[in-house]
Amino acid sequence: MDNLAYDQILLDHGSGGKLSHALTRDLVLPHLSNDLLDQLDDGAVFDLKGGRLAFSTDSYTVDPLFFPGGDIGELAINGTVNDLAMCGAKPLYLSLALIIEEGFPTADLERILASVRESANAAGVKVVTGDTKVVPKGAVDRIFINTAGIGLVDTGVSVGGHLARPGDRIILSGSIADHGITVMTQREGLAASDALASDTASLNHMVADMLASSKNIHVLRDPTRGGLGTTLNEIAQQSRVGMRIGEAKILVRPEVAGVCELLGFDPLYLANEGKLIALVAPEDAPEVLAAMHRDPAGQEAAIIGEVVAQPPGRVILETAIGGERIVDMLTGEQLPRIC
Amino acid sequence: MDNLAYDQILLDHGSGGKLSHALTRDLVLPHLSNDLLDQLDDGAVFDLKGGRLAFSTDSYTVDPLFFPGGDIGELAINGTVNDLAMCGAKPLYLSLALIIEEGFPTADLERILASVRESANAAGVKVVTGDTKVVPKGAVDRIFINTAGIGLVDTGVSVGGHLARPGDRIILSGSIADHGITVMTQREGLAASDALASDTASLNHMVADMLASSKNIHVLRDPTRGGLGTTLNEIAQQSRVGMRIGEAKILVRPEVAGVCELLGFDPLYLANEGKLIALVAPEDAPEVLAAMHRDPAGQEAAIIGEVVAQPPGRVILETAIGGERIVDMLTGEQLPRIC
Numbered sequence: 036m037d038n039l040a041y042d043q044i045l046l047d048h049g050s051g052g053k054l055s056h057a058l059t060r061d062l063v064l065p066h067l068s069n070d071l072l073d074q075l076d077d078g079a080v081f082d083l084k085g086g087r088l089a090f091s092t093d094s095y096t097v098d099p100l101f102f103p104g105g106d107i108g109e110l111a112i113n114g115t116v117n118d119l120a121m122c123g124a125k126p127l128y129l130s131l132a133l134i135i136e137e138g139f140p141t142a143d144l145e146r147i148l149a150s151v152r153e154s155a156n157a158a159g160v161k162v163v164t165g166d167t168k169v170v171p172k173g174a175v176d177r178i179f180i181n182t183a184g185i186g187l188v189d190t191g192v193s194v195g196g197h198l199a200r201p202g203d204r205i206i207l208s209g210s211i212a213d214h215g216i217t218v219m220t221q222r223e224g225l226a227a228s229d230a231l232a233s234d235t236a237s238l239n240h241m242v243a244d245m246l247a248s249s250k251n252i253h254v255l256r257d258p259t260r261g262g263l264g265t266t267l268n269e270i271a272q273q274s275r276v277g278m279r280i281g282e283a284k285i286l287v288r289p290e291v292a293g294v295c296e297l298l299g300f301d302p303l304y305l306a307n308e309g310k311l312i313a314l315v316a317p318e319d320a321p322e323v324l325a326a327m328h329r330d331p332a333g334q335e336a337a338i339i340g341e342v343v344a345q346p347p348g349r350v351i352l353e354t355a356i357g358g359e360r361i362v363d364m365l366t367g368e369q370l371p372r373i374c
Numbered sequence: 375m376d377n378l379a380y381d382q383i384l385l386d387h388g389s390g391g392k393l394s395h396a397l398t399r400d401l402v403l404p405h406l407s408n409d410l411l412d413q414l415d416d417g418a419v420f421d422l423k424g425g426r427l428a429f430s431t432d433s434y435t436v437d438p439l440f441f442p443g444g445d446i447g448e449l450a451i452n453g454t455v456n457d458l459a460m461c462g463a464k465p466l467y468l469s470l471a472l473i474i475e476e477g478f479p480t481a482d483l484e485r486i487l488a489s490v491r492e493s494a495n496a497a498g499v500k501v502v503t504g505d506t507k508v509v510p511k512g513a514v515d516r517i518f519i520n521t522a523g524i525g526l527v528d529t530g531v532s533v534g535g536h537l538a539r540p541g542d543r544i545i546l547s548g549s550i551a552d553h554g555i556t557v558m559t560q561r562e563g564l565a566a567s568d569a570l571a572s573d574t575a576s577l578n579h580m581v582a583d584m585l586a587s588s589k590n591i592h593v594l595r596d597p598t599r600g601g602l603g604t605t606l607n608e609i610a611q612q613s614r615v616g617m618r619i620g621e622a623k624i625l626v627r628p629e630v631a632g633v634c635e636l637l638g639f640d641p642l643y644l645a646n647e648g649k650l651i652a653l654v655a656p657e658d659a660p661e662v663l664a665a666m667h668r669d670p671a672g673q674e675a676a677i678i679g680e681v682v683a684q685p686p687g688r689v690i691l692e693t694a695i696g697g698e699r700i701v702d703m704l705t706g707e708q709l710p711r712i713c
Contacts, residue, residue, distance in 0.1 A: 049710065052600045053703045074534065080462075086424070089419045092471045092520070094505055096507050124417070132433045134433050169710070174515040176514070260394075265391050306390075366392045371385050
């Protein structure tokens, strides 16, 4: 295998010529081979029964590339799988575009590709088309990844950020801020609890069970960049509704809460990579919660509040000590390159 | 508009919070607004009649960002539109993912977005979903763009790199090496002819006319990175056929040929961004050529050679002075960051 001759990625690996083909054949395909990707045409072509399609994209620039609980490859698959699931879609096909800095260790690329494969298998999606660019030293920090994805939305499913209604229960699938705090402490070399780990996970199987359990799920959203606080504000603005949430009902792991307190971070604004928010008609909330509890990703799902009519666009937190405060959208950047 | 308060992109513009929303609302949507993108959900959801779908992606890292004949925004649209067209598809929907370096001039971003809009309009495609990341200074060189795209392949259309057959005519849509030489001379600050310009263009309308003119187009491919020489080798390998092409039939503009000779570049290996190769059954070649000549992008289309049975995987160039030489795949990287 040609790749064994190189322990670093060279500019030539991005030339489009011989070494580019060797990289694809010897490194990428052994991990990601499938009948569509193997064709190596300019794109993948496949049959899809007609219907409602979901289409989404995200770039991943996380630093460090490897962290407790995951790595950039796993994030890149789970992130786009989850974005499709939040559209109410069953994710099917993904693209994978790598931008690699000259000199990047081949072993690290192999590790990332193995992680891409495992995450794609776990989510039940296929990487069917891709692109690899290699840029000179200094033009990118090690490796950035973009994925885009296509999913199918079943008839009868209609979710969207503009569909929240007063009375809807706000369900959160588990603890918050795990990903943000883990990546931040790793990057800054802070001595933190060994218990910290990213929550990165694909949520599409849980979402499929949730959608099967109720026709009255109005909004699905994963609180990634900007965190739970920003995501709830987005929905409140899109739907022109208010929200009331209870601080005591929002799960923050003690080790995460400890680091947040020490460093002055608000867990409401830290990124999550394996959590979702569902806004559900009150009569269906028990069934949806039960479906979530049956899934590994939803063991700790709980109702954290509800949608109210007034004041539109405003999210109110009932604090643990009995007060109230407005939860605004994130202002300023707490943690760049978190995903 | 919030964006007028900032003449540079800040890290906060990528936070997922308030400034991220301002960037999307005040900079992106004014250029790219459409009913699907405006929803601002995690992905776009749309109806598509069933059938064969094409799906493709590419990242764009070109340096310089602006060059005679185009810019990174136009490349990002045309490149993915063309990849879909090369699958025999009608391109419909694109994603747009920006990775921006902190401090990037807002005016340059506006100019790129305007270019994205114009190119998408010209190609008749919609940008329906996107992502913006901002990374700290030094983590990326100014701006990289990824696009992915979805297109529909009509019933009866079947093109692919593995479908070339002995006897097929090899049609090239116009002159080669314009893009590669233009970007290279601009980047290196070489005094070159004012006549040099990138050929970046969307080819999907021409491809639609070509496919309407013949059921016997076997291969469509755009010779981007690696150039005509590498692309022909790819097809020869995928289809296990040989090829013979005539040097005298391959158009190289005099100003391009001059720079190539001066600097020792072989135009066969330089990137094109608005050209295609079609491999067509001999009886249909006249109709396909006629269809190409009716399109602005195919005015100079010509048959440059034909597919032969032996030796498989080998491309032979009949030189202008009557000799023969093997055209191998590009080895080594001539020009990084050409697209």
